[in-house]
Amino acid sequence: MKHALPSEELARDERFVRNSFMARAADPRVTAMPAEKRNQRMPLSPDRADGPDAARALMHGIFTGEIQALEGAGRTCWDFPIGDGPDEAPFELKLDMARQCWDEARHCEISVKLGDWMGTEIGEFAESTFLYDAACNPDPVLRLTGVNRALEGLAIDVFNTMREFAEKSGDPLLGYCEDWMLADEVTHVKMGSDWLRRLTADDPDRRARALEFQKVVDKLFSIGGARGEEDDSPIRLARRFRELAGFRTEEIDEIAELSLQSRRELDSYREHAAAKQAAAAAGEA
Amino acid sequence: MAASVSPESFTMVLFDQPAIVAEVERIAALVGVPSGEEVRVVVDEAVPVARAHLASVDPLVLEVEGGAFEDPRHPRQLSEAAVADTVGRLLLQALDRRSAAFGEVPADVDIPLAHRVAWDVYAVGRLQRLGLDGQRQRRIYGFRNRHGFTDVADEAFARLWDGTDLTWADITRLSDDALAARTG
Numbered sequence: 001m002k003h004a005l006p007s008e009e010l011a012r013d014e015r016f017v018r019n020s021f022m023a024r025a026a027d028p029r030v031t032a033m034p035a036e037k038r039n040q041r042m043p044l045s046p047d048r049a050d051g052p053d054a055a056r057a058l059m060h061g062i063f064t065g066e067i068q069a070l071e072g073a074g075r076t077c078w079d080f081p082i083g084d085g086p087d088e089a090p091f092e093l094k095l096d097m098a099r100q101c102w103d104e105a106r107h108c109e110i111s112v113k114l115g116d117w118m119g120t121e122i123g124e125f126a127e128s129t130f131l132y133d134a135a136c137n138p139d140p141v142l143r144l145t146g147v148n149r150a151l152e153g154l155a156i157d158v159f160n161t162m163r164e165f166a167e168k169s170g171d172p173l174l175g176y177c178e179d180w181m182l183a184d185e186v187t188h189v190k191m192g193s194d195w196l197r198r199l200t201a202d203d204p205d206r207r208a209r210a211l212e213f214q215k216v217v218d219k220l221f222s223i224g225g226a227r228g229e230e231d232d233s234p235i236r237l238a239r240r241f242r243e244l245a246g247f248r249t250e251e252i253d254e255i256a257e258l259s260l261q262s263r264r265e266l267d268s269y270r271e272h273a274a275a276k277q278a279a280a281a282a283g284e285a
Numbered sequence: 286m287a288a289s290v291s292p293e294s295f296t297m298v299l300f301d302q303p304a305i306v307a308e309v310e311r312i313a314a315l316v317g318v319p320s321g322e323e324v325r326v327v328v329d330e331a332v333p334v335a336r337a338h339l340a341s342v343d344p345l346v347l348e349v350e351g352g353a354f355e356d357p358r359h360p361r362q363l364s365e366a367a368v369a370d371t372v373g374r375l376l377l378q379a380l381d382r383r384s385a386a387f388g389e390v391p392a393d394v395d396i397p398l399a400h401r402v403a404w405d406v407y408a409v410g411r412l413q414r415l416g417l418d419g420q421r422q423r424r425i426y427g428f429r430n431r432h433g434f435t436d437v438a439d440e441a442f443a444r445l446w447d448g449t450d451l452t453w454a455d456i457t458r459l460s461d462d463a464l465a466a467r468t469g
Contacts, residue, residue, distance in 0.1 A: 017358040027360060028297045029351070030329040049398060050335065052427040057357070119423025169430040170467065245302045 003079045004136060007129040010071060015123030016064075021130055031273040032253040040227065044161055045167035054234075055165055055174075056120045062158060063111035064127040069155070070104035072147045073097045080140050089140045093199075096191045100148075101185045111179050117173055124277070129233030134217045141199050146211045148192020150217035153255070155185040156245060157227050160238035182241060189245035218255050225263020229256045291328045297330045298326045298351050298361045302378065305354065308368045315415050316376045318345065328354065338393055342379050347372060369410070369417050375410040381453070388453040399431045402459035403445055404453075410446035420452065421446065432460065433467025 002009075012018075019208075021223035076097045112122065133155075134146040160183040160260055166175030177282065200207035222228060229234040237259065241250050292300050300385045305326065313324045336353040338347075353371045356364035381387045381404075389431035390396070396404075406424055413419030424441050432438040441463040447454065 019358075019360060023360065029333050029361075031332075032297055034331070036333060037334075046430045049401075052389070052430045053335070053423075056423065056426070115427070116422070119420055119426045123358065126360070170434050171430070172434060201347070211417055 001078065002240055005071075005075060005089075006136065009131045010068075010129065010132065012127070015121075017123060017126050019126035019128050021128065031270055031277055035274070037134050039130075040237070041230075041234055043232060043236070044165050044234050046165065048217050052169075053116070053164075055162065056118045058122050058158070058162065058197055059114055059118055062124040062126075062155075063115060063122070064163070065110065065131050065151075065158075066104050066107040066116035068129060068132035068135070069147070069151060070101055070108060072151065073100040073104060073223060074119065075135065075141065076143055077101070084217075086139065090199075092143075093140070093153035096203065098197070099189070100188050103188065105126055107181050107184065110181060114174060114177055130220065133251055134220070137213065139206075139207055141196065141210045142213045144192050144219050145201075145214040148188055149196070150214050150221055151191065152185050152188040153218070153242060153247070154221045154227065154235075154244070156182060156189060156241045157235050158240045160186060160241055161235045164236070186241055186245045189242070194248035215254070215258060219258045219262050222255075222259035224245075224266035228263060230263070231258070233259075252278070286358070287321075288324045288326065290328065292328065292330065295328075295330050298355065298363075300328070300330065300351070300354065300363045304363060305368055309372050312369050313376055314374045316373055317380060318376055324372075324376065333360075335367075335371075335376060337378050339375050339382075342382050345376065345379055347375050366418060370412070370419075373412045373415075373417060374408040376403060377411055378404060379399050381408075385443065386450070386452065390453050399460050399464055400457050402428055402431045403441070403456050406442060406445040407448055407451055407456055409447065413446075419446075430465035435463070435465035435466050438463040 002196045023261065036072075042048055044054055050056065074097070076089065077094045080087065080094075082088060082091050082094065086092060115122065131151050134151055135143060137143040137146055159178045163175055163178040164181060166172075166178060196207065196210060200210060223235075225233065227233065237252065237256055239252055241254075243249070247255075286305045287444040290305045291310065293302055294365050294445040295302065307330075308316040309324055309326055312323075313335070314320070318324060323344060327340070327346065327348050328351055329349070330351040332350040333355065334350045335355070337347060339347045349371060353365055354368050356362045383431065391402075406428055409419045409424055410420045411422065424446070425439070428445075429438055432441065441459040444459055445451070448455070
């Protein structure tokens with residue numbers, strides 16, 4: 001079996017369709033939309049006309065994210081030999097990752113059942129593999145920060161958002177399932193935080209590199225400000241649950257700031273590209 | 286039956302205008318738009334959101350944001366199923382509005398979300414019986430979100446979904462009864 005499997009080689013059946021970040025970035029509508037709609041964001045809520053459909057799409061994203069989290073944790077069990085060296089992973093870490101695989105597999109099953117409940121078929125929406133891509137770092141500590149702190153941290157935010165959606169709509173099944181999965185994700189982040197401290201206790205440079213890598217991934221996972229603390233953020237940063245998972249207040253503040261940066265950069269890019277497009281159209285006329 | 290779809294060629298999405306025209310004509314005939322009557326569909330291809338509304342009942346004019354016709358698995362590509370679902374629902378509601386027996390319907394902007402969703406269920410249930418995929422579970426989930434996860438709401442949904450010859454008063458009563466059970 002290969003080590004360090006690239007996302008292109010992940011096994012999927014014919015129901016799944018991939019969509020890349022690049023394809024979405026190249027969508028000309030991103031800049032052609034009317035100015036008042038271009039940078040519009042809306043919190044996920046049943047009051048939105050498209051609220052239940054938006055929740056269905058997010059639930060499908062959670063489902064594919066759970067598959068990738070399973071694959072990411074599973075690869076950590078396999079990709080590194082057992083040991084304490086820089087390219088190795090301690091046996092106890094692999095045991096934790098194996099336990100996480102079991103949790104993620106259960107989450108996949110729960111997500112499929114929630115999809116059925118919400119009226120979504122497997123493969124109804126495209127899959128993006130950017131979560132797994134963050135789980136491919138060749139340094140086990142950096143991979144751990146990518147998967148267990150950034151990816152699973154995003155999972156905390158998303159599950160909490162879905163849990164709040166369920167509370168507002170009164171959906172007992174969704175609320176119950178999200179609550180249980182959220183508890184698992186808090187444990188996964190806590191495992192990541194604990195292992196990061198243990199493995200880098202005598203190596204401050206490695207810890208700094210890992211935290212820097214986490215920042216990069218956290219900014220990527222802010223999805224242009226879709227995850228953040230602003231009133232209109234579709235996915236809310238779940239401070240309380242992040243604290244329970246071992247994030248310090250200043251670390252959460254930093255993620256909030258990265259999200260805001262990501263939002264500003266995307267908005268600015270769109271405005272710039274729209275202005276360029278308008279200028280080109282005026283030139284043609 | 287004639288349909289016109291604008292724009293005639295799309296530059297931002299990979300939609301085939303003749304394919305949309307053909308699907309609109311097929312659906313219009315299926316739901317019972319009188320032969321010889323034109324259906325006009327105006328697509329705003331710049332907006333990847335799935336909103337659509339009936340701009341005019343007579344003549345029949347539908348205004349659609351591009352996302353409503355888009356395949357959720359293949360961005361920018363046309364989904365004929367989405368065209369059928371959106372156009373079929375709006376045309377059935379246009380025919381409802383024209384029917385004296387259906388009763389007076391408020392302007393779209395004055396219809397509360399719960400009533401709007403209940404009317405959508407009634408329309409899509411009819412489309413399902415005409416052979417289209419109505420995505421029943423998706424619809425009941427949307428209905429429960431607005432009317433409560435209760436037995437009363439599910440019973441109201443079933444009566445809307447299976448309903449024939451319902452009136453606007455029937456639809457709003459079923460919706461209001463479900464809402465009352467949610468809050469009561």
